[in-house]
Amino acid sequence: MHAETMSTDRKAAALAAFKDLARDPGVPKPDPILVVDHVVRRFGGLTAVDVGHVEIQRGSITALIGPNGAGKTTFFNQLTGFDTADAGSWTFNGRSMNGVPAHKVARSGMVRTFQLTKALSRLTVLENMRLGAQKQKGENFWRALVPGVWRAQEDEITERAEELLVRFKLDAKRDDFAGSLSGGQRKLLEMARALMVNPELVMLDEPMAGVNPALTQSLLGHVKDLREQGMTVLFVEHDMDMVRDISDWVIVMAQGAVIAEGPPSTIMSDERVIDAYLGAHHDAPLSEGELEAQLQEAEAALEAEIEEEAQK
Template structure:
């Protein structure tokens, strides 16, 4: 399953990638006297699944927020698809094809599942004040958006819930809804912040398969995750943060054998594949 040839030269923090979709330089963010992020150089490979791991407080979510326009860095620059995103607001970042989900889901509780999905579509004609007055200018587009939303809801096994309020969904179903809504904008890069957090075992396998399918459909995936055994099974590349810095990166098995990573995060149990032992992760056929 693992991809090869993602990088050039010796593997080390900041190693250059063959075809990077994100390039970040000297990105830092401080809160008072605390340096939350201090990334000297990082490249994310295109067309691969990259996991961003590290202990609590390592700066992973803050780094996500900086890359997606939800927070402003003190220093640094970064590019997505060769275009600078520094100073670009979050909604414009999403319009350019870089979308994200959140550790705590952002479903709009008082809207239905279908209405939440429609909000994820871009280039909606009805959002223009002039065009909104004349239904013939936006009705066809609205029908196309709804058809796409229903197709995605069926794929994510949420179609029967389309008329339910998002507030009534379980934590796992909200994760599925947020991922499905992200796909409404036809993204190039999907960034998932702890997609498995708070998800019961019954939905874990479903989410796992959806993440793998994103790559099969040509998208790049960058995700934050604490379940190291899930990371080992689905990630092509792993980036490790600790105290705001990138301390290691490489193929999953190599990173998990790195002494600095073990000391910072994994602990002595890292050779035991708990995900498989407990039966929590059941890989799709051919993905082992």
């Protein structure tokens, strides 16, 4: 099948899955790959996450949006084993993932990237890619003593790494230290490394943060390409133009809870969403006048403090 036709088919199938769905938080999906129930995470007296029920449709690109402090990254951390939930349960492909450590979550086919990339700076780009592979025979002490056992697998891993580097246009950097890459190239490396395990679900935490405009289109293309290759994508993002461009469905969080779901074309006109964004005044960008007033207030307070100290 022609690649373009397949791309259209995948997109059409994803949109068909969401057709006629209710716009309520936690709406059941036709074929969910990830199902979350009553997940709660508290830090002291603050409830950072309190998600009643949410389902992620297989084969789709779902955006997770919400004001700053809505709990999106914390929620990602619970689901992928990087943090421990205080309550709740979730299943991936029908298998319970409660309390499963991060490396085993990845091994099961559910991988994530981070807002701040986790590339190991003092390793080369190729070495970073190799580290992304799971179940390496050479890691076992007894097998490591028999080179024939693990050398063939190591060759396979290197071959897959090389293929992915070509796909992500990082092959020219294969022997460079990861620390020498630009912010956008590190994002590409992290996405490529995540694919070393042939995942079914890829979770991207703000894939566009810190990426220069020249690489933005390239990254967008790669995210869409994940769906074309049969993967499911769940991503956190603030850029609404990007959300509208690539997502099939949008889930909105505010104050730790899911407050709305819907297609990207209509979600921002939903009253609940407008309320969450505009009601959270502290999350809205300050106008120049407000910023100036805050600066003057801070300067006045500092001057008063200096004067008080001088009089003592």
